[in-house]
Amino acid sequence: MKAAGAVLWRDADGDVEVAVVHRQRYDDWSLPKGKLDHGETIPACAVREIEEETGFSCVLGRHLRQVSYSVKGVPKTVDYYAAQTVSGSFVSNEEVDLLRWLPIAEASELLTYEPDRDVLAEFARLPADLLVVLLVRHAKAGKRSEWNGDDDLRPLSDAGWRQAAALRTLLPLWAPVRVHTAPRVRCVDTVRGVAEDLDVEMVEEARLSEEGYWPDPDAGLVRLLEVAADEGRAVLSSQGGVIPSVVQSLAELGGLRLEEIPCKKGSTWVLAFTRPFGTWSTSDSPSRWPTLVSAHYLASALARP
Known part of the structure; x- marks a missing residue:
């Protein structure tokens, strides 16, 4: 029960x-x-x-x-x-x-x-009013081996569209006001419905795609902290090659111990951060940056039977 x-x-x-x-x-x-x-x-x-x-x-x-x-x-x-x-x-x-x-x-x-x-x-144990980023792995797309076009354009599968529809219902429970996404069709389409319901433009985050993140992971991490620190809660859609590394790095910086970092397609990490002290910029000491204090994994936006 x-x-x-x-x-x-x-x-x-x-x-x-x-x-x-x-x-x-x-x-x-x-x-x-x-x-x-x-x-x-x-x-x-x-x-x-x-x-x-x-x-x-x-x-x-x-x-x-x-x-x-x-x-x-x-x-x-x-x-x-x-x-x-x-x-x-x-x-x-x-x-x-x-x-x-x-x-x-x-x-x-x-x-x-x-x-x-x-x-x-x-x-x-923690302040009540925390910053929240809903870090979403894109929903299911067709198999890469079965797609002959540019991989950036690989679309969601039927199952992926069902996951995206479920995320459209689930994510608003945290009242996000901004939507960010890696510039891949499958990432964009996963959260497009959320952005449409909020009537906001999606912000592309090249540093949080697989190709943009790995040449400079620190820059990608800082970019996510900037997203967290902006006014209002945010949705951020990214890829399986990025999310575990980002969550692990944030957890280590915040002193959180995570036993594992799963990352199924269509899943969401609910990341909660302390608010930065005063006006914050990346040139400040890391002690003044937003700090990850809670990370909770939602394996699926779909209700279980």
């Missing part, structure tokens, strides 16, 4: 407050969460459940952790995200009769279950 939820937070005059809900059925205080619907992804479930239980629409941030336990002998996992409120208001409903906005320490004291307190502690 799979479920998803979030630490829902808001800015209260410069301080962070989080939402804790009371479920009348269990007479407990918990973080908002709920089970996946059929054909739903885990991130989409988190957003839907938050709105159903709290009345607030939200924007997802970093993945916090997965909690596992059993319900009547059935294994259950719950994936928790950080999520910032966008709009809405609480109205008592069938599942939740009370909601309290509290500072983190007070919320932790009120929560009934230790795993919820652990999730909240992970949320509190």
Whole structure:
């Protein structure tokens, strides 16, 4: 059994407050969460459940952790995200009769279950307001051996277009405002729908294509940090020969330990960075650069059966 939820937070005059809900059925205080619907992804479930239980629409941030336990002998996992409120208001409903906005320490004291307190502690470990880059590997394209034209022009396959359509639904859950892409047709078409929905022009990133990255990996890495530091969240579509190296290098710079760095076609790395100090430029000391503090891998934008 799979479920998803979030630490829902808001800015209260410069301080962070989080939402804790009371479920009348269990007479407990918990973080908002709920089970996946059929054909739903885990991130989409988190957003839907938050709105159903709290009345607030939200924007997802970093993945916090997965909690596992059993319900009547059935294994259950719950994936928790950080999520910032966008709009809405609480109205008592069938599942939740009370909601309290509290500072983190007070919320932790009120929560009934230790795993919820652990999730909240992970949320509190880092700043709530982080930069986010959604680093996407292009969707499936026809086999290179079966394509006689310029490889830059190799198009998406039917399966690839299905992946691109799913990404068009998934990626907006993090509210990106910019779309960047390596200059390959398969990379461009993977995120074209996202750009169309945002009504923005895609920015080509030659240094983040395979041909542009490997002659000077440091320059490609700096370019990704520039994308991260720009105002607003970003989608960046690239290639399998680039993404693992970029993620590994960013993780090493940020002191993150990643056991492995998978990179399936149509997958997404949700990369969260600290904000740079003041006005930032690449000539500054690396200590002032955006720092990768969270990296979460989504193997597919398609819901599992």
